[in-house]
Amino acid sequence: MGIPAAPAADSDLVRAARGLPVSRTPVWFMRQAGRSLPEYRALRAGTAMLAACQDPDLVTEITLQPVRRHGVDAAILFSDIVLPLVVAGVDIEIKPGVGPVVAQPIRSVADVDALPALEPEQLEFLATAVRRLVAELGATPLIGFAGAPFTLATYLIEGGPSKEHARTKAFMYAEPAAWQRLLERLAVSAATFLRVQVDNGASAVQLFDSWAGVLSAADYGSRVLPHSRAVFDGLRAGRAGDEADVPKVHFGVGTGELLPLIGDAGADVVGVDWRVPLDEAARRVGPGYSLQGNLDPAVLLADRETLEREVRRVVEQGRAARGHIFNLGHGVLPDTDPDALTRVVELVHELTAR
Numbered sequence: 001m002g003i004p005a006a007p008a009a010d011s012d013l014v015r016a017a018r019g020l021p022v023s024r025t026p027v028w029f030m031r032q033a034g035r036s037l038p039e040y041r042a043l044r045a046g047t048a049m050l051a052a053c054q055d056p057d058l059v060t061e062i063t064l065q066p067v068r069r070h071g072v073d074a075a076i077l078f079s080d081i082v083l084p085l086v087v088a089g090v091d092i093e094i095k096p097g098v099g100p101v102v103a104q105p106i107r108s109v110a111d112v113d114a115l116p117a118l119e120p121e122q123l124e125f126l127a128t129a130v131r132r133l134v135a136e137l138g139a140t141p142l143i144g145f146a147g148a149p150f151t152l153a154t155y156l157i158e159g160g161p162s163k164e165h166a167r168t169k170a171f172m173y174a175e176p177a178a179w180q181r182l183l184e185r186l187a188v189s190a191a192t193f194l195r196v197q198v199d200n201g202a203s204a205v206q207l208f209d210s211w212a213g214v215l216s217a218a219d220y221g222s223r224v225l226p227h228s229r230a231v232f233d234g235l236r237a238g239r240a241g242d243e244a245d246v247p248k249v250h251f252g253v254g255t256g257e258l259l260p261l262i263g264d265a266g267a268d269v270v271g272v273d274w275r276v277p278l279d280e281a282a283r284r285v286g287p288g289y290s291l292q293g294n295l296d297p298a299v300l301l302a303d304r305e306t307l308e309r310e311v312r313r314v315v316e317q318g319r320a321a322r323g324h325i326f327n328l329g330h331g332v333l334p335d336t337d338p339d340a341l342t343r344v345v346e347l348v349h350e351l352t353a354r
């Protein structure tokens with residue numbers, strides 16, 4: 001009995017993203033669907049990561065697992081940022097413990113031109129999974145996501161994970177026209193990927209520009225930001241109604257110096273890693289944005305007292321923002337005790353219940 005739950009489109013997550021009053025601070029975790037859960041490892045056994053992402057039954061079940069276990073306030077679609085490229089026909093494998101590895105890295109203008117385009121018809125499996133999830137989730141919002149053009153470009157150019165991203169930057173400086181064409185194409189494919197998720201019922205979207213923090217603000221602003229903006233604009237294009245008007249989260253790691261620009265791309269929410277406290281982040285992004293973050297994922301590996309103290313600090317500093325979605329500063333580390341995540345959800349709810 002009691003008051004019926006608000007629909008997902010009016011959930012605390014969506015309201016916090018818009019800066020509206022909430023019943024309590026919503027919580028979810030980047031990489032909540034994944035290797036920290038034994039039930040995930042059991043279900044994934046014997047299926048390659050990128051095959052699992054294209055199987056609507058597995059996507060649905062894996063996406064729901066952390067919602068059932070932790071009572072988080074949102075589900076995030078089980079997928080990967082490289083999936084749109086894979087579906088379009090780029091030869092990429094996700095190597096366990098390594099990350100995405102690209103068979104033929106992009107090294108020339110001709111390579112950019114040879115990149116296959118993503119067609120919406122190739123995303124039927126995604127539409128099916130999202131529709132099923134939205135039906136199963138009821139009042140709990142589903143967050144859709146895509147990788148931002150820059151972060152995808154780093155994998156395509158480096159050929160795999162990288163620390164310095166030196167080849168990427170060298171290509172950006174040496175081949176500005178090819179760089180622009182590459183990021184334009186990646187923006188179109190990210191927008192297509194997001195639109196299928198929104199059209200089938202996702203309540204919010206997040207654009208992951210995980211590695212944007214390796215750039216100076218000047219380079220980010222002139223050579224990357226316009227393409228991330230194009231993704232958000234592409235999601236809205238041609239829509240007069242509300243369907244495409246879901247809240248948009250924009251996130252990267254090490255973006256302390258870029259925070260004033262990250263919101264500019266068209267986000268409602270700026271994701272913040274653990275390096276900048278949320279009260280300071282609120283000053284840097286300026287009014288008009290909510291914040292998401294920013295507990296250090298390593299704190300989940302520490303003792304219980306430290307974890308509680310850090311959660312309280314993040315909650316307090318988050319009050320400086322227009323709205324706060326509690327999250328980690330980056331993804332859940334694989335050896336995290338799932339019970340620590342559940343405890344964080346309970347504590348944030350307890351501390352913020354209105």
Ligand SMILES: Cc1c2[nH]c(c1CCC(=O)O)Cc1[nH]c(c(CCC(=O)O)c1C)Cc1[nH]c(c(CCC(=O)O)c1C)Cc1[nH]c(c(C)c1CCC(=O)O)C2
Nearest residue numbers: 030031032033034078079080081096097098099208210331
């Ligand atoms: C950079 C990036 C990638 N993928 C993603 C990003 C942006 C977020 C971030 O900054 O972490 C996004 C992503 N990847 C995955 C999700 C699913 C939803 C979630 O729970 O957050 C999301 C949102 C599943 C995944 N993506 C991956 C796994 C692990 C694969 C496995 O279980 O075998 C999962 C659950 C693999 C992956 N895919 C990628 C990396 C670096 C890795 C890790 C490699 C490893 O350590 O094994 C690329």
